[in-house]
Amino acid sequence: MNELNAPVTRRRLLDAGPHQALVDDYARYLAATGLSHVSVRIHRGSALHFLAWSVQSGIALDHAGQDIVARFAAHDCQCHSSPRSLGQYYINRVDGFVRYLAARGTLPPQPVAEAPAVDHNVADWLDAQARQRGLATVTIARHSRMLAQILPLIGSDPSRYTPRIIRDGLIEHARTARSVHYPKMVASALRLYLRHLAQRGVAAPGLDRAVPTAKTWRLASLPRYLEPDAVERLIASCDPETPGGRRDRAILLLLARLGLRARDVAELRLADIDWRAGNIAVCGKGRREVRLPLPQDAGDALIAWLSGARPAASGDTVFSRLLPPFDPISSGVVGGVVRRAVGRAGIENAPSRGSHLLRHSAAIAMLRGGATLDAIATVLRHRSTDTTAHYAKVDVSMLGDVAQGWPTDGPACPVAPPLFGLVWPEGAPC
Structure with a gap:
């Protein structure tokens, strides 16, 4: 039987029954918070699934127990003709809908998980x-x-x-x-x-x-970094015509030019930027505040983000999320910006995809540009130059200058003293 002669089957759709108005109200509530149309549709589908399951199971919402979300997560989904996998994100969306219903009095109040007691x-x-x-x-x-x-x-x-x-x-x-x-x-x-x-x-x-110490070798690993042209491709992959592109470009430039950590970028505040002096204040590990010069391109990117169309953030942090409730970004969001930029730029076999990739790249670029380890340690805010020495291993040209050649004069093999009274046989290869 070919596709033209295949019988047409009707898909069984989800039916919320008398609760359909709750789904529509929830969709309007989400849209009013500024959620995108696609996100509203996704959340609406999860809410519709939950209500259809409650109708088929004969569960009255006003008498539903506090374990209603757990029961939904454990049910064998036969609610429609194409069962869906109930992953954790799906259950989280249903839990948000249940708490919305509890807030408006449709469902009994839901328990709030108590934090375990700390010794x-x-x-x-x-x-x-x-x-x-x-x-x-x-x-x-x-x-x-x-x-x-x-x-x-x-x-x-x-x-x-x-x-x-x-x-x-x-x-x-x-x-x-x-x-x-x-x-x-x-x-x-x-x-x-x-x-x-x-x-x-x-x-x-x-x-x-x-407490036993884990066996490690100091400076045993190589820093993971990108070449300068690859870094520029990351920055160029951001679309300056969109709020997300302007934000991501400013974040990438701060990471690539100043070697900031993800937390430094996430916690950057408007008061930390001195536009007249052209520098920014960064509070790193141990709450030690330093001021770093703001490069021209990074400053221009910050101005484009702050002066262009962007979400109305409530705090004084420089960077905020692009979706409601527009909270300040976290370190994980900064890492996600780098990860997506690596994908957009088409960089294959990247040594890593986190924010430290650009921090290492900035250190290598400064080292190859002639900066001393002390200067790099100051920019990266290392307490000791021993930490900065980690980057010296990738400067091949410098290592070539200090490497000693293998001696060509003398015996082909070094002559060693007798070991355990045995003499190395003459003419034997090393």
């Missing part, structure tokens, strides 16, 4: 990380997650900690870790936590020395 020693340590070391919120949150993985294995009573308990707990965690990087991060967080406990007198001193 007072852990809470005190996290607070000290913010006040004394000036760590960023995301770094403190990561330390908290890493510590939460090891505490069930070593216990929460610091007075009972011993070197054996510490090591056995870390070994057990390493056996079940989801990633090879997790044991190293857990060990680092635990080492800081044990030092804090010893300083407060609630744990034995020196326990941090019982």
